Amino acid sequence: MSLATLDVSQHPVLPQSSTTLFEAKAKKKVSFEEIAKEVGRDEVAIAAMFYGQARASPEDIQKLSDYLGIEHATLEKQLSGFPDRGKSIEMPPKEPLIYRLYEIVQNYGYAYKAVLNEKFGDGIMSAISFSTHVEKEIDKDGNAWAIITLRGKWLPFSRF
Amino acid sequence: MSLATLDVSQHPVLPQSSTTLFEAKAKKKVSFEEIAKEVGRDEVAIAAMFYGQARASPEDIQKLSDYLGIEHATLEKQLSGFPDRGKSIEMPPKEPLIYRLYEIVQNYGYAYKAVLNEKFGDGIMSAISFSTHVEKEIDKDGNAWAIITLRGKWLPFSRF
Amino acid sequence: MSLATLDVSQHPVLPQSSTTLFEAKAKKKVSFEEIAKEVGRDEVAIAAMFYGQARASPEDIQKLSDYLGIEHATLEKQLSGFPDRGKSIEMPPKEPLIYRLYEIVQNYGYAYKAVLNEKFGDGIMSAISFSTHVEKEIDKDGNAWAIITLRGKWLPFSRF
Amino acid sequence: MSLATLDVSQHPVLPQSSTTLFEAKAKKKVSFEEIAKEVGRDEVAIAAMFYGQARASPEDIQKLSDYLGIEHATLEKQLSGFPDRGKSIEMPPKEPLIYRLYEIVQNYGYAYKAVLNEKFGDGIMSAISFSTHVEKEIDKDGNAWAIITLRGKWLPFSRF
Amino acid sequence: MSLATLDVSQHPVLPQSSTTLFEAKAKKKVSFEEIAKEVGRDEVAIAAMFYGQARASPEDIQKLSDYLGIEHATLEKQLSGFPDRGKSIEMPPKEPLIYRLYEIVQNYGYAYKAVLNEKFGDGIMSAISFSTHVEKEIDKDGNAWAIITLRGKWLPFSRF
Amino acid sequence: MSLATLDVSQHPVLPQSSTTLFEAKAKKKVSFEEIAKEVGRDEVAIAAMFYGQARASPEDIQKLSDYLGIEHATLEKQLSGFPDRGKSIEMPPKEPLIYRLYEIVQNYGYAYKAVLNEKFGDGIMSAISFSTHVEKEIDKDGNAWAIITLRGKWLPFSRF
Amino acid sequence: MSLATLDVSQHPVLPQSSTTLFEAKAKKKVSFEEIAKEVGRDEVAIAAMFYGQARASPEDIQKLSDYLGIEHATLEKQLSGFPDRGKSIEMPPKEPLIYRLYEIVQNYGYAYKAVLNEKFGDGIMSAISFSTHVEKEIDKDGNAWAIITLRGKWLPFSRF
Amino acid sequence: MSLATLDVSQHPVLPQSSTTLFEAKAKKKVSFEEIAKEVGRDEVAIAAMFYGQARASPEDIQKLSDYLGIEHATLEKQLSGFPDRGKSIEMPPKEPLIYRLYEIVQNYGYAYKAVLNEKFGDGIMSAISFSTHVEKEIDKDGNAWAIITLRGKWLPFSRF
Amino acid sequence: MSLATLDVSQHPVLPQSSTTLFEAKAKKKVSFEEIAKEVGRDEVAIAAMFYGQARASPEDIQKLSDYLGIEHATLEKQLSGFPDRGKSIEMPPKEPLIYRLYEIVQNYGYAYKAVLNEKFGDGIMSAISFSTHVEKEIDKDGNAWAIITLRGKWLPFSRF
């Protein structure tokens, strides 16, 4: 199996923690799935943390530090602030895999809105009170399918 | 329950079929869920079709025509071409509900890529060999949660 | 006192309800404050509704219809769908008054984030579970000051 | 409580003073609230100053230097110029917390304009003769709410 | 002398009052200077009013109506709202004359800021408490020079 | 009085001469007005030169070198080329002071064009055969006003 | 020989005079070269006038009216204002022929600047005191070459 | 006479050869015209080569190396690849001189197309099989005029 | 087999000929392949002509008129001008099929350049002296593959 790595020269505005974490991951040769199991969080959350998009709790920092062999003080300093989200990617995304996700929003955005509004009323699905998960499925013909689940709290617009 | 409607003056580049379909839906006062049951397709696919983002088969056209009371010839003419997708929405989306979906791609895009690459190798999750589904969940505290599932075929990059 | 009016040729993508409501308001020569009192909602919410940015409940529609002398069926048809928000304005705004609000976000955005994060932890102030209010203050030198209050529920990022 | 920090690699165009100040803050482990009390200014103003968006008076520089243990000459040199505002953030903001503020302007911009025009006449709310404040409220159900107050002088358009 | 006219097909988002006013001006064959004298305002203010960028007082409306032979009720209805400024022009401007003004800001923007800051301290020159005037000068060689004067109130940033 | 300074990290594409000149200015603690008097040019021209937007003659270089104590050879090398104008600022400007100037062009652009066309015929006001000047005025109530004068040669469009 | 025509639906913001002129040209089946000879101006100037980019003098209007059989009053009304230049084209141009001209500026822009600066000093080549001409050349191998000549007055930057 | 120079900090993405060549040119104090004579090419072509926009033949490299005193191996390594054109300039150009050229395309683009189409049929003027030349003309009143000639092969669209 | 149709409301800036041609095609229920055979041109060229992107010769117009039953005079008037290319599509394309082609250029652009430069020297592959063709292939597993061939003349950069 191949592992996701980070080439800093391609991501000049990621936080320092990204470099620290990806280097340690490459050295230990572990996947996000393995790290996730160790830390006790979803692998997407772990990957998001590596890209500066999710916050690490003190326990997460401790476990990452232990498991990946990163000096605790360094990781704590780099990782204990509040994430400055949204900097990992230019929109529209040029990366083909990420573009396909973007295209789903572009093409089905209003369809989701219409269906959600009819099901829930006037409001939004939160991207904050939110979790997500990725699964792999092999159909009977041996084809692989990726299943991404998005689960967000429904927030009705306040009446004022 | 309220129903999703279309105000054409807000969507000047949607196809004519959108006007026809939304007007018939408003007249009959049915939800996408009800239409979907009648047509035998997912309600997101039906909503996408209403917004010109999914193709209708001759059977779909027949059923929509029957159920919504639209003259068959009219609907066939307007709906039997190939969808010119992507015109229903400006990106980045300004609509708060759709923006939240966009934000998920923006924030978790590279996390999805990293996790999918580690799980499947080099490739993409197709947005074409693709289906999606929306569900409503009520947790024990009475809070509503929206669950969106994305299921796409994994396409490995060709080696050449 | 002067009243806010709408010139449709300057806002081609607003919903039909905007034309209907602003015309009735101009005819009756009433302010948003007066309408708000009648309907029992905040005047900003009423103005937002006129611009297609807030949802009207059946009671709101009834009261608006009665008070502004708009045929109930017309208003119900135009106003009972789900708002397609975000279409009233181009960003960055060119209108000087609205630009000043935009400039506040541009200049103080990270300051708000830093202060809010320290006060509340990792999360956001909701713009959905949200209300806002405008007040006028005259200081002792006779100068007028506008006070805008934003009140949003704090949503912590989910841990997953 | 966690503290807001600055990762310079994510903000390459901030002034040098930002680095100096955030590093000293991280070392002393103090919040903006604590610094604000010490300096005698609002915590949002202090945070804005850290991000290069507000001017420091000679007294502010003295107090910051004393309290945060920064050499006075260094801070004076870095902080006594006129702020080059607006460089801390890309618009539209990608950071979810800041985006919510932006979204408020996007959705309610014309509503604010209409209400303010009716209340004050033709003019703008100044973003210069302006102050802002953040408060935390806990409602009876234990939910946290963020209250942001914007207070700007009303400037009528000159007649000429 | 030639007169400035308006071709509505080139300015689809100007308010209706622009059409009314420019048509009456073309019919009466008067310059902005002549109208300005009649109304008692600066000719730039009058021209701005024609483009929907300045507010007309009831007296202005009366005088314009009388002088240009426009039915008072029509003009009052179209012109008594609050201007929705900023819609007359796309930025960067493509029109060569307007581009030159834009270029002045682009090239000398920071020079103005530096000089103004040194002269006045931290603040801005208001574009609201503001007037402007255009003059023509013929030098001794017979060359024409345009002199534009901008006069704005200095607003110091509030300390909070 | 405070002096305008330059933080290079906020202006990475300014020419090297900007750093040299601003550093010498900060060291000598002189204003643009003082430098301008010494060099015999307008203070806006001097500030523009510091930002790489105006050309220095050999005499200017000599005087700047003498007055600011910069080695002549260094300054000559850095300052004797032809300015690569337009790089000091991103448009639309985010800096509030510069934005106000931009807003004047945005709102009054067509009004200036109309008035200038009527006064001068078909052509433009040159931004090249051009000078500008800033003055400070205190009105009887003690308020400060900034007066910016723009003076450009009128260039009629050639007939061909 | 084929003639250039105008399809208004592709140029919705051109002035009314463009429609009038192109229709008359199509009816009379004449080329810009023929019209230019008749009017006594360069064919590029004539074509520019048709696209609303050059001003017509009263004599031009008379000759165009006579030659193309357009009612004089109509043409005078539509054509005697000041051109609102720059609206005929979106930049970057998508039209392949126009893109090639754009590409020349993109690729050789700095080369022209360097050569012109060395030849003339600090200044610009005017696009206002400017004429242009197109010629056709057939080389000995029978290949056609287009020669475009640009001739603009050199304007040195004012010293102030 | 002054010479065009390069300040690398203003052009961070130019190739290394640009630095090498401009430095040697500044050291030898020669104009593009002089270099062009030496190398036997047009001065615009030479300047384009300095900005990485034209290819140098082995003979060009030899002559440049000899004349400018640059080590041959260095120049060969830096200059013998294929130019990555189009990186020297941001569009729309902010530099006033280059903007004027851009403005000519913007304003006269469709006029050129119409005239060229009528003269040559359906096709384009090549920007590849293309040469250009700059000349200086002094008219009888002593005014300087810049003449830029563009000469490109006419390429008819293929019929297929 | 289904046929490609045109919904004018989705393509407001296409030429009138597009409406005429697509309507006649829909009425006759013929594919581009069939029309191409009749006219004697490639089906991509025919489709491009329908979208206003390729020129029709007098013979093409005659054949299209005959075959599709369009009045010759109408078609000649609408179709005999020079195409105003590039207006059929917004870039980046939102349509998924067209985006895939765009993505190929985005991802392989420099690879093509490198390979073509090594094979042909410094120059470009013409998009004008150019033809293209589409084929369908069914592999042994029954999968369909689309083969697009691009054939363009190589144009070397002129040396001048």
Place this chain on the structure above:
Amino acid sequence: MSLATLDVSQHPVLPQSSTTLFEAKAKKKVSFEEIAKEVGRDEVAIAAMFYGQARASPEDIQKLSDYLGIEHATLEKQLSGFPDRGKSIEMPPKEPLIYRLYEIVQNYGYAYKAVLNEKFGDGIMSAISFSTHVEKEIDKDGNAWAIITLRGKWLPFSRF
């Protein structure tokens, strides 16, 4: 024959492997064709790999390392991650050669869509299950033609 090289200063966001590979290629003075033969892949695939747009298998890395004389461990570390595609190029491309490919998509995009839809039904040509090839053809008149073949799997939209 000349070889394609890489000037890193012009491509600051390419991965480190690009520098490593292009330097080794320049040192060994081999073309992509030669490398392709050695590695057993298409030369476009090899070039894409050099630009970080295609994945290298362990065998590719071994062969590249052997043939180009790059330390295996270095190349493996830099090249064995998953490509972060799309970063090699800004769109619209400014490079003339790449722009021509982009222009083909811009002008013929809808024509391809129409023809492909009629040939294959509703779907897309994959850019992932995709290969491409470049060939050189010399016609009887000695002109060179570039032939680019694109071959992608047809993916029908899923029905759901």
